[in-house]
Amino acid sequence: MASRMGLIGCLIVVVALLNGATTQVTAAVEYQVGDSLGWAVPPNTSYYSTWASSKTFFPGDKLTFNVTNGTHTVAMVSEAEYNACTKVTSFFELQPSVSFAYTLETASTYYIICTISNHCEQGQKISFKVESTGLPPNSASSLSVSALFVVLTTTAISFLTYF
Ligand SMILES: [Cu+2]
Missing domain, CATH: 1.20.58 (Methane Monooxygenase Hydroxylase; Chain G, domain 1)
Structure with missing residues (x-):
């Protein structure tokens, strides 16, 4: 026995x-977008896609957008608006003292841009897929x-x- x-x-x-x-x-994982660079005009146009491609996102994960210099915005846009860097009117404005935390709730592809000046054209845009399962x-x-x-x-x- x-x-x-x-x-x-x-x-x-x-x-x-x-x-x-x-x-x-x-x-759930908490990410600072762009790591130490934060949310800024990046050194090259593939900076944020490279940053996102090394990660797998799931619902519940949190993205924090920090700004160390100047004014930037976080705008959730459509794929077409993302590709065209459309200056949409709905966005969250960031300054060095104001950060923005966003929790990924649904499994889909997200498109986020900065609508200030030509920042988006210079690569301040990020697109990534949130997987449907938590695993x-x-x-x-x-x-x-x-x-x-x-x-x-x-x-x-x-x-x-x-x-
Ligand atoms: Cu910007």
Whole structure:
């Protein structure tokens, strides 16, 4: 009986560890857009797309736009407006003392530009996709493994109870 209890104990620990790992990857992440540069006219036009391409965004993640110099805006625009750097009238204005935090709520592609002067044309624009699940694509396998262990644990307990 002691070894049976030991087996169940091991399975429960494994399930707990797997669930712990899963919880870790679903935690919301807070990003400072552009890292130390913040939200500014970047040194090159691909700066923000490069910054975004190294990350995978999920609903619940938070983007903070900080400005260290001058005045800039954060405008959520359509893809066409993003491509044309359209000066939309709805935006949040930023100054060095005012930052803007935005929580990504829905899974879709976001298009954000600065509407001041020709900043957008100079590369102060960012587009990125927010994935539909809270899990990165490769964690589906750990979920399956976790589910498998739950099934095994349940089976083991039923089996031991039966005898
Ligand atoms: Cu700007």
